[in-house]
Amino acid sequence: MKILLIGASGTIGKAVEQALSQDHNVISANYSGGDVQVDLGSPESIKAMFATVGTVDAVISTTGLAKFGAFKELTDADYELALQNKLMGQINLIRFGQASVNTGGSIILTSGILSRKPMAGSAVISMANGALESYVNAAALELESLRVNVVAPIFVKETMAMMGMDTQDGLSAADTAKAYVSAVTGEMNGKTLDVIEFV
Amino acid sequence: MKILLIGASGTIGKAVEQALSQDHNVISANYSGGDVQVDLGSPESIKAMFATVGTVDAVISTTGLAKFGAFKELTDADYELALQNKLMGQINLIRFGQASVNTGGSIILTSGILSRKPMAGSAVISMANGALESYVNAAALELESLRVNVVAPIFVKETMAMMGMDTQDGLSAADTAKAYVSAVTGEMNGKTLDVIEFV
Numbered sequence: 452m453k454i455l456l457i458g459a460s461g462t463i464g465k466a467v468e469q470a471l472s473q474d475h476n477v478i479s480a481n482y483s484g485g486d487v488q489v490d491l492g493s494p495e496s497i498k499a500m501f502a503t504v505g506t507v508d509a510v511i512s513t514t515g516l517a518k519f520g521a522f523k524e525l526t527d528a529d530y531e532l533a534l535q536n537k538l539m540g541q542i543n544l545i546r547f548g549q550a551s552v553n554t555g556g557s558i559i560l561t562s563g564i565l566s567r568k569p570m571a572g573s574a575v576i577s578m579a580n581g582a583l584e585s586y587v588n589a590a591a592l593e594l595e596s597l598r599v600n601v602v603a604p605i606f607v608k609e610t611m612a613m614m615g616m617d618t619q620d621g622l623s624a625a626d627t628a629k630a631y632v633s634a635v636t637g638e639m640n641g642k643t644l645d646v647i648e649f650v
Numbered sequence: 651m652k653i654l655l656i657g658a659s660g661t662i663g664k665a666v667e668q669a670l671s672q673d674h675n676v677i678s679a680n681y682s683g684g685d686v687q688v689d690l691g692s693p694e695s696i697k698a699m700f701a702t703v704g705t706v707d708a709v710i711s712t713t714g715l716a717k718f719g720a721f722k723e724l725t726d727a728d729y730e731l732a733l734q735n736k737l738m739g740q741i742n743l744i745r746f747g748q749a750s751v752n753t754g755g756s757i758i759l760t761s762g763i764l765s766r767k768p769m770a771g772s773a774v775i776s777m778a779n780g781a782l783e784s785y786v787n788a789a790a791l792e793l794e795s796l797r798v799n800v801v802a803p804i805f806v807k808e809t810m811a812m813m814g815m816d817t818q819d820g821l822s823a824a825d826t827a828k829a830y831v832s833a834v835t836g837e838m839n840g841k842t843l844d845v846i847e848f849v
Contacts, residue, residue, distance in 0.1 A: 494726075522792035527693070530741070534733050542729070542777070566780075569788030577788035578741075578781045581765075585780025589768030593721035 452556075453507045454478065454635065457500075457544065458514025459485050462609050463561070466624035467513055467631045478504055491515060491540030492532075494547065501551045508556045509635050510548050512541050515561060517576045525575060533575040538582050545590060545599055557598035559634045560587060562643065564605045584643045591641025598640040602630045605646060626650045651755075652706045653677065653834065656699075656743065657713025658684055661808050662760070665823035666712055666830045677703055690714060690739030691731075693746065700750045708834050709747050709757040711740050716775045724774060732774040737781050744789060744798055756797035758833045759786060761842065763804045783842045790840025797839040801829045804845060825849045 452475045458464040459479030471477050479485035480500055487503050490496040491514060515537030518529045541560040548558060565573040566580035580603070587601045608621035630649040633639075651674045657663040658678030670676050678684035679699060686702050689695040690713060714736030717728045740759040747757060764772040765779035779802070786800045807820035829848040832838075 522789055525745075530738065534738075538777075538781075539729065539733075546724075565788070566784040567787075569784065569791060571791045574785060574788045574792070578737075578785040581784025582737075582777045582781035585765040585768065586773060586777040588766075589764070589773045589776035590721055592768060592770045593773070 452476070452509055452635070454509045454511060455480060455500075455504055455507045455548075457481075457489060457491070457510070457512045458561075461513055462607055462624050463604060463627050463631075464513040466628040467511060470625070470628040470632050471635070478507070480504075491543075492536040494543055497540070497543050498547050501548050504551070506551050506553055508553050510544055510552060510556075510558045511631055511635065512544055512558075512560050513631070515541050515579070517579050519572050519576060521572055522574050529575055530578075533579040537576070537579040541583060542586060545587075545594075549594065549597060552597045554596045557600065557635060557640075559631055560599075560601045562601045562603045564603050564645070566603065587643070588641045598638075600634045600639055600642050600644055602627075602634060602644045602646060604630075622646055622650065651675070651708055651834070653708045653710060654679060654699075654703055654706045654747075656680075656688060656690070656709070656711045657760075660712055661806055661823050662803060662826050662830075663712040665827040666710060669824070669827040669831050670834070677706070679703075690742075691735040693742050696739070696742050697746050700747050703750070705750050705752055707752050707755045709743055709751060709755075710830055710834065711743055711757075711759050712830070714740050714760060714778070716778050718771050718775060720771055721773050728774055729777075732778040736775070736778040740782060741785060744793075748793065748796060751796045753795045755795075756799065756834060756839075758830055759798075759800045761800045761802045763802050763844070765802065786842070787840045797837075799833045799838055799841050799843055801826075801833060801843045801845060803829075821845055821849065 457480040460481045489500040517533035517537040562580035562583040565577045569577045606621040608618040611618045611621045630644045630646045656679040659680045688699040716732035716736040761779035761782040764776045768776045805820040807817040810817040810820045829843045829845045
């Protein structure tokens with residue numbers, strides 16, 4: 452399969468690329484570097500990416516910006532970043548990418564467990580994640596030629612270690628990547644995939 | 651209690667006003683008419699409403715615009731309406747209204763069952779509803795002086811009848827209003843209230 456991976460330079464993205472690249476042709480897309488560049492917050496940039504890459508069998512996003520921060524300090528700009536980048540940026544991969552996906556292919560987005568298990572500081576991230584999960588569930592009812600799913604990671608051990616956190620409750624990037632591989636190769640449609648169920 | 655009801659002229663809003671007005675002082679807010687006018691899509695309008703109304707014991711929203719329409723016909727403007735009106739308009743009632751709510755009071759928003767039980771045509775509504783439910787769950791962790799909840803109605807019988815639909819699977823506006831009354835008078839916080847559980 453020819454797979455376009457957006458966010459390939461991130462912690463999860465690298466692990467997904469490693470897991471898929473033995474059997475598949477992975478095209479990496481990043482904000483800078485990679486095979487093709489894309490600004491997820493820009494609809495025009497997303498359209499240009501698909502024009503450059505051409506048809507693919509799958510699109511995977513492991514990226515999307517939203518700020519973790521105290522509720523009372525969140526600004527209008529913090530809300531807009533979550534809505535226009537993490538949420539609409541990924542939704543636009545479906546809207547503007549569906550015609551570039553071969554029949555029977557799929558598009559896989561990334562939300563996160565904070566939609567259903569929030570923590571102090573996660574308000575706009577929870578908002579974007581909850582929106583993505585409900586949206587994909589609904590959109591799948593009307594997308595006829597491809598599957599759409601969203602992977603909901605928990606904290607990644609490598610990220611926790613980098614932040615000086617106890618990694619016990621996290622999942623390694625390599626284990627997290629297994630949900631994306633299952634989403635690409637499986638038959639599920641419109642689902643939120645909890646990473647822990649694919650380890 | 652002094653209760654600010656936004657969307658008081660709507661089908662659900664009228665029933666909520668009727669249910670609450672015997673025991674409480676309900677201030678009605680509508681796009682036009684009512685005790686005070688507000689454009690939910692305008693942050694400045696929301697701030698002006700709270701400045702006009704002053705402190706209250708509860709804020710209830712039974713409104714928010716988002717388009718029901720075929721996935722392939724949804725435009726950028728349809729996404730923006732759902733995000734800026736139904737989603738951010740209601741979120742801004744918390745952000746800009748929390749200081750106007752007396753300690754121990756609450757803010758109640760409206761999502762809808764389409765977040766979890768989507769149907770063809772509901773993509774942007776499902777998106778907004780899912781976002782609202784996850785957001786309220788997260789925000790409640792950091793809001794110390796008030797409760798925030800979201801009511802998730804199913805189809806309202808009166809609306810179904812007006813649209814020529816079979817009303818069997820709907821719930822009357824009066825029964826739907828019971829969830830809002832419970833949210834105002836109860837102790838729940840950060841919850842999504844399924845209307846069927848309050849009949």
